[in-house]
Amino acid sequence: MRLAPRVLGVTAVGCCLALGQRAGTMITEEHPPLKLLTCTKGGDCTGELRHVTLDANWRFVHGGKKRRRCFQKGHWNKFLCPDPAKCARTCLIEGVDRGGYESLYGVTPTPHGGIRMRHMARGTNTPHGSMRLYVMEDATSYKVFKLKNREFAFEVDSSRLPCGFWGFG
Numbered sequence: 001m002r003l004a005p006r007v008l009g010v011t012a013v014g015c016c017l018a019l020g021q022r023a024g025t026m027i028t029e030e031h032p033p034l035k036l037l038t039c040t041k042g043g044d045c046t047g048e049l050r051h052v053t054l055d056a057n058w059r060f061v062h063g064g065k066k067r068r069r070c071f072q073k074g075h076w077n078k079f080l081c082p083d084p085a086k087c088a089r090t091c092l093i094e095g096v097d098r099g100g101y102e103s104l105y106g107v108t109p110t111p112h113g114g115i116r117m118r119h120m121a122r123g124t125n126t127p128h129g130s131m132r133l134y135v136m137e138d139a140t141s142y143k144v145f146k147l148k149n150r151e152f153a154f155e156v157d158s159s160r161l162p163c164g165f166w167g168f169g
Contacts, residue, residue, distance in 0.1 A: 021093045024062065029053070029095030031136055035113025050143060052115060054105060055132040060094040105131060114155075 031051030039045040061070040063080040070080045070091035081087035101107040106118030115133065135143040145152060 021056065021061075021088060021091065024060070024092035024094035026067075027060075027095045027097055027100065030098045030101070031139075032098070032101050032107055032109050032115060033113070034109075034115050034135060036135070047113070049113070051136045052107075052133040053136055054096050054101070054107070055134065056093055058105065058131045059096065061091050062094070063090050064092060107133065 031053050034050050034052050036048050036050055037045045038048070062068060063070055063077070068077065068080060070077050070087065076087065080090045096105070106116075108116045108118075110116050117131075117133070135145075137143040
């Protein structure tokens with residue numbers, strides 16, 4: 001099949017318009033571990049060790065060496081982010097180390113391979129809104145769960161949830 005030059009030109013330009021946030025270098029990412037079990041109907045289970053990562057929405061986003069926040073109090077910094085293209089060039093998303101997962105976000109591994117999530121206000125020990133964690137397949141890819149004709153289960157200890165929090169299990 002032969003493509004017209006016009007289609008190739010649009011494709012070539014389109015590939016260069018994709019914007020993406022750059023990774024920061026101040027804090028090295030340390031994904032907390034999570035043990036996943038795959039079980040048969042007969043009850044035989046096999047485990048695999050994976051890790052979780054925090055949604056980018058909750059991470060420190062800054063303008064490089066000066067560490068000026070690109071996003072603060074619900075608004076983008078108009079100097080660093082006047083438009084999406086400049087924001088993608090200027091702003092960096094930092095990693096979260098093991099200490100940060102625990103002290104800033106309340107995420108800690110449990111002794112049996114699970115994850116405990118205490119919802120924390122940034123920099124304090126006070127409860128606050130929900131965040132998302134994603135299961136990693138490897139250091140750079142999310143795990144895809146193929147759930148057709150399968151069950152997905154997890155446990156939530158709702159007896160320890162503060163008033164106003166929802167727990168689905």
